[in-house]
Amino acid sequence: MPEAPRRLIAHLDMDAFYASVELLRYPDLRGRAVVIGGGRRHQPVQRTDGSREYARMRDYTGRGVITTSTYEARALGAHSGMGVMKAAQLAPDAVLLPIDFDEYRKYSKLFKAAVREVAKLVEDRGVDEIYIDLSELPGAQADAGRAAATQLKDVVRAATGLSCSIAVAPNKLLAKIGSELDKPNGLTVLGPGDIETRIWPLAAKKVNGIGPKANEKLASFGLHTIGDIAAADPAWLIEHFGKSYGAWLHAASHGLDERAVVTFSEPKSISRETTFERDLHAVRDRAALGAIFTELCGELAADLTHKGYASRTIGIKLRFDDFKIVTRDLSLPAHTMDAQTIRRAAGECLKRVDLTRRLRLLGVRAGALATLAELVAPQAEVGVEATHAVREPEAKYTLPLFDD
DNA sequence: TCTGGGGTCCTAGGACCC
DNA sequence: TCTGGGGTCCTAGGACCC
Numbered sequence: 097m098p099e100a101p102r103r104l105i106a107h108l109d110m111d112a113f114y115a116s117v118e119l120l121r122y123p124d125l126r127g128r129a130v131v132i133g134g135g136r137r138h139q140p141v142q143r144t145d146g147s148r149e150y151a152r153m154r155d156y157t158g159r160g161v162i163t164t165s166t167y168e169a170r171a172l173g174a175h176s177g178m179g180v181m182k183a184a185q186l187a188p189d190a191v192l193l194p195i196d197f198d199e200y201r202k203y204s205k206l207f208k209a210a211v212r213e214v215a216k217l218v219e220d221r222g223v224d225e226i227y228i229d230l231s232e233l234p235g236a237q238a239d240a241g242r243a244a245a246t247q248l249k250d251v252v253r254a255a256t257g258l259s260c261s262i263a264v265a266p267n268k269l270l271a272k273i274g275s276e277l278d279k280p281n282g283l284t285v286l287g288p289g290d291i292e293t294r295i296w297p298l299a300a301k302k303v304n305g306i307g308p309k310a311n312e313k314l315a316s317f318g319l320h321t322i323g324d325i326a327a328a329d330p331a332w333l334i335e336h337f338g339k340s341y342g343a344w345l346h347a348a349s350h351g352l353d354e355r356a357v358v359t360f361s362e363p364k365s366i367s368r369e370t371t372f373e374r375d376l377h378a379v380r381d382r383a384a385l386g387a388i389f390t391e392l393c394g395e396l397a398a399d400l401t402h403k404g405y406a407s408r409t410i411g412i413k414l415r416f417d418d419f420k421i422v423t424r425d426l427s428l429p430a431h432t433m434d435a436q437t438i439r440r441a442a443g444e445c446l447k448r449v450d451l452t453r454r455l456r457l458l459g460v461r462a463g464a465l466a467t468l469a470e471l472v473a474p475q476a477e478v479g480v481e482a483t484h485a486v487r488e489p490e491a492k493y494t495l496p497l498f499d500d
Numbered sequence: 501t502c503t504g505g506g507g508t509c510c511t512a513g514g515a516c517c518c
Numbered sequence: 519t520c521t522g523g524g525g526t527c528c529t530a531g532g533a534c535c536c
Binding site: 176223225306308309409422424427 | 527528529530531532533534535536
């Protein structure tokens with residue numbers, strides 16, 4: 097009897113994706129320090145002689161952060177997540193470009209379509225990343241997926257003109273770590289035998305799931321590398337990090353991860369939020385705040401309508417001037433995608449918040465989503481769970497109301 | 501001159517039901 | 519009347535990711 101094929105999971109990560117897309121239309125910027133972010137002003141200006149004039153970091157004022165930067169800009173210390181104003185101190189002459197999500201989405205679709213021509217089992221991880229299950233691909237087992245990964249890099253470049261980095265590994269966790277080992281334009285193959293030599297020396301935060309907080313706590317115990325965690329007693333990890341997270345830390349540090357590549361999942365929530373240009377006060381800036389609040393609800397309703405979902409739990413999110421975040425939510429008797437219904441529910445949520453401090457951010461969220469198909473024919477979704485009691489069997493779904 | 505916008509998952513307490 | 523266990527829903531907060 098033949099053995100079950102080993103799992104061969106690839107992680108494909110586009111190299112400096114947003115910045116690289118921008119370089120396709122502004123090739124004169126190739127080789128220069130370029131930063132993407134900071135809002136929508138600072139569009140390049142086309143001169144009559146055909147050349148372009150770009151905004152510089154040092155001229156920026158505002159609260160924007162860096163979304164991506166070219167490798168040249170990163171070398172100067174301008175990394176994603178950093179405030180543009182702060183990064184401008186390190187790289188004042190770097191070019192600053194506005195974010196153009198529509199353009200990035202276009203290239204995202206192109207590279208994913210190219211990959212799906214080669215392999216069907218693709219999991220979306222946002223605009224610039226995917227996992228691919230190569231296990232059943234003809235010939236992949238023979239060379240641990242190396243030829244398939246090379247082919248994927250080729251088809252991505254042919255479809256987009258862009259480079260990516262790929263790692264093939266026994267699972268998603270290792271593939272994700274691996275795709276960073278040889279960036280940009282990398283190809284890495286990891287097997288079980290590479291864990292000790294190539295994974296354990298890496299910093300703990302290289303593991304997807306160990307963020308700033310967990311990293312700090314690990315460091316406070318003297319655990320700095322993945323190998324340090326692997327050497328720790330699992331019972332000790334559970335004692336200090338909880339049953340679930342502690343056990344996960346132990347497994348992850350040993351390169352263990354059984355998660356499948358998931359090709360489709362329904363969204364759980366849809367939201368809209370905005371950071372104000374200056375902090376607003378609930379009383380003094382009541383009119384401005386109200387207008388923004390209503391606008392966000394309208395945009396959220398439009399998003400729901402476009403995507404074909406209705407929500408039964410409406411929530412708000414506030415960030416105060418001290419960066420404290422507060423959320424409130426409210427479950428409704430029926431699903432809705434109506435802007436006014438959302439606005440009313442969000443308004444009820446807002447009444448439960450102390451608005452003494454000035455606000456920096458306001459957001460509206462729609463959770464407990466149902467597809468329109470489920471709302472029209474609720475029984476259609478009853479499958480395996482059919483025997484489970486429906487809490488309110490008499491509850492009627494109402495069809496969404498549309499604005500006049 | 502700090503720190504965007506859009507998500508997922510987990511935890512935890514209380515309400516409520518069986 | 520008291521004890522009690524299990525399950526789901528609702529809400530709030532927080533860590534983490536792209």
